[in-house]
Amino acid sequence: MRHSHLLPVALVVLSPFAPALGQVRPGPADAKAFAEKVNVDLKKLWVKQQTAEWIKNTYITDDTERNAAWANEDVMAYLSSAIKESVKFKGLQLDADTARMLYLLRVASALPAPSDEKKRAELAGIAAKLEGMYGKGKWCGGDYTPGKDPEQDKKRCKDLLQLSEILSKSTKYEELLDAWAGWHTISREMRPLYQRLVDLTNEGAREIAFAHTGELWRSGYDMSPADFEKETDRLWAQVKPLYDELHCYVRAQLSKKYGADKVPPEGPIPAHLLGNMWAQEWSFTYPMMEPHKGQASLDVTAALKRKRYDSKKLVRLGESFFTSLGLDPLPQSFWERSMFTKPQDREVVCHASAWDVQFNDDLRIKMCIKIDEEDLTTVHHELGHDYYFHYYFKLPVLYQQGANDGFHEAIGDALTLSITPEYLAKVGLFEKAPAPNEKLLINQQMKDALDKIAFLPFGRLIDQWRWDVFSGKAGPDRYNAHWWELRTKYQGIASPIGRTEQDFDPGAKYHIPANVPYMRYFLARILQFQMHRALCKAAGHSGPLHACSIYGNKEAGAKLRAMLELGASKPWPLALEALTGQREMDATALTEYFEPLQKWLKEQNKGRKCGW
Ligand code: X8Z
Ligand code: ZN
Numbered sequence: 001m002r003h004s005h006l007l008p009v010a011l012v013v014l015s016p017f018a019p020a021l022g023q024v025r026p027g028p029a030d031a032k033a034f035a036e037k038v039n040v041d042l043k044k045l046w047v048k049q050q051t052a053e054w055i056k057n058t059y060i061t062d063d064t065e066r067n068a069a070w071a072n073e074d075v076m077a078y079l080s081s082a083i084k085e086s087v088k089f090k091g092l093q094l095d096a097d098t099a100r101m102l103y104l105l106r107v108a109s110a111l112p113a114p115s116d117e118k119k120r121a122e123l124a125g126i127a128a129k130l131e132g133m134y135g136k137g138k139w140c141g142g143d144y145t146p147g148k149d150p151e152q153d154k155k156r157c158k159d160l161l162q163l164s165e166i167l168s169k170s171t172k173y174e175e176l177l178d179a180w181a182g183w184h185t186i187s188r189e190m191r192p193l194y195q196r197l198v199d200l201t202n203e204g205a206r207e208i209a210f211a212h213t214g215e216l217w218r219s220g221y222d223m224s225p226a227d228f229e230k231e232t233d234r235l236w237a238q239v240k241p242l243y244d245e246l247h248c249y250v251r252a253q254l255s256k257k258y259g260a261d262k263v264p265p266e267g268p269i270p271a272h273l274l275g276n277m278w279a280q281e282w283s284f285t286y287p288m289m290e291p292h293k294g295q296a297s298l299d300v301t302a303a304l305k306r307k308r309y310d311s312k313k314l315v316r317l318g319e320s321f322f323t324s325l326g327l328d329p330l331p332q333s334f335w336e337r338s339m340f341t342k343p344q345d346r347e348v349v350c351h352a353s354a355w356d357v358q359f360n361d362d363l364r365i366k367m368c369i370k371i372d373e374e375d376l377t378t379v380h381h382e383l384g385h386d387y388y389f390h391y392y393f394k395l396p397v398l399y400q401q402g403a404n405d406g407f408h409e410a411i412g413d414a415l416t417l418s419i420t421p422e423y424l425a426k427v428g429l430f431e432k433a434p435a436p437n438e439k440l441l442i443n444q445q446m447k448d449a450l451d452k453i454a455f456l457p458f459g460r461l462i463d464q465w466r467w468d469v470f471s472g473k474a475g476p477d478r479y480n481a482h483w484w485e486l487r488t489k490y491q492g493i494a495s496p497i498g499r500t501e502q503d504f505d506p507g508a509k510y511h512i513p514a515n516v517p518y519m520r521y522f523l524a525r526i527l528q529f530q531m532h533r534a535l536c537k538a539a540g541h542s543g544p545l546h547a548c549s550i551y552g553n554k555e556a557g558a559k560l561r562a563m564l565e566l567g568a569s570k571p572w573p574l575a576l577e578a579l580t581g582q583r584e585m586d587a588t589a590l591t592e593y594f595e596p597l598q599k600w601l602k603e604q605n606k607g608r609k610c611g612w
Pocket of ligand 1: 351352353381
């Protein structure tokens with residue numbers, strides 16, 4: 001930017017981006033026109049990008065990766081130059097919409113790129129490659145590298161679905177360890193690429209006046225990045241006592257099962273024994289944790305299999321929950337364009353996702369559906385995204401987002417809180433709802449808590465790691481060590497085998513190679529209960545929160561819809577207020593929901609030394 005000594009002094013002081021000599025200083029009307037143009041330009045670029053991404057995600061090859069990287073480069077180039085240009089409107093009195101759009105523009109990308117063309121291309125290439133590496137990841141037993149011969153691959157190698165099945169079903173310590181350690185080899189080669197990605201994107205973040213990419217990520221919540229970090233600590237403190245009780249009980253059960261030499265009764269839990277590759281949700285350990293034997297079965301997976309559900313029928317069941325609230329059916333194109341099952345003839349990214357490829361109600365989901373309770377929940381989760389897309393697609397594209405990203409992740413989950421035994425009976429999955437009783441309730445809550453409560457520290461720590469990596473607090477020489485420091489600090493788990501800086505365990509979790517920010521899921525776990533409480537109130541529910549189902553309730557549906565339609569057009573506290581009457585995120589609905597279980601856990605843990 002050139003400065004002229006002929007410019008009025010006041011202007012120079014006001015803004016280092018003062019106009020060149022002879023130009024008129026831009027006014028509010030210029031800013032408004034600029035924001036409108038950005039919406040139009042971005043929509044075109046984003047549609048191209050999403051189209052290329054969809055193709056790459058459902059057919060991973062070098063060609064589709066390159067194609068997606070090109071589309072991403074164009075978006076990156078546009079964003080960095082538009083953001084820089086928008087600085088010239090700083091300090092002007094803008095109308096609320098223009099001001100908000102310029103704010104949303106600045107935080108629009110999770111992967112800001114340098115304006116240097118070569119570096120930008122390198123960054124886009126690395127990003128596409130990393131996600132592909134994760135999607136293609138396989139463990140072949142050590143003495144064989146996949147990709148040489150498809151027949152051999154099939155015989156020797158296991159993908160994430162197969163390894164996860166072992167993690168969820170086996171109770172043999174060594175077999176679990178092999179699957180866990182095997183999957184964690186797929187990310188070793190990501191390390192140098194990830195390191196470079198961090199450097200490049202940080203450079204991009206600095207160009208648009210953020211200290212680093214982590215600061216950009218923390219800036220998308222209508223408050224300062226420092227305040228946002230405090231918010232996440234405040235929310236974590238609200239739920240930590242409940243987590244600590246659950247951890248204590250679960251560790252005691254595991255210690256009984258595997259022996260105190262394998263699961264030390266006062267130390268962190270080995271990460272491969274919790275039924276999930278990342279120990280993020282633990283409900284597959286439920287048989288070991290069941291509080292009261294001999295109660296009516298809550299086995300939704302068995303019911304789905306008994307009723308011969310296939311993937312499409314599972315998605316139909318999810319849709320029927322939304323339509324029961326008076327929301328629209330999914331468009332015909334959704335059923336034609338979605339990917340519901342894992343194709344046998346090509347590599348795909350199986351990690352579930354929801355899309356509006358053309359930002360015009362072109363809704364889809366992409367999943368490798370298994371017929372079980374976990375994926376019934378995930379289907380609702382993904383449809384929650386699609387319904388959000390559906391109700392805001394007519395807004396300018398910068399407003400086609402959740403009120404904040406935690407809202408987007410919370411919608412479908414909030415509805416699954418209404419999947420009560422009575423609901424399951426209504427849709428024919430259970431013959432009839434078992435008569436409610438205290439023991440059954442504790443069983444039910446245990447099952448729920450093993451997912452919902454166990455997840456909380458995991459949700460909190462993933463981006464702590466990335467914030468620390470982006471800020472330089474954790475350098476490449478401590479990537480893996482810092483990962484396990486946080487895993488132990490927050491979750492109370494530990495790696496079952498020795499780790500070194502040759503390993504890159506963060507890369508074995510999808511959102512790291514795919515560069516998807518993660519704090520959204522932590523917020524969503526809390527918001528979904530807050531939303532559930534509000535929707536239950538709208539539905540006229542009285543009685544304990546855990547007994548509420550909003551299935552079939554049009555008033556609740558109308559409330560939900562009103563919030564969805566806002567998209568990101570208002571700061572999130574206003575969207576939250578419209579639904580819940582509260583302007584703050586608040587975990588009391590979650591703790592209220594789990595009150596019966598927390599009481600029970602406290603009893604069980606009496607005399608135990610909790611903590612790690
Ligand atoms: O990534 C997801 C969704 C897609 S947005 C399937 N989730 C997180 C995860 O799998 O780690 C949902 C729960 C948390
Ligand atoms: Zn999601």
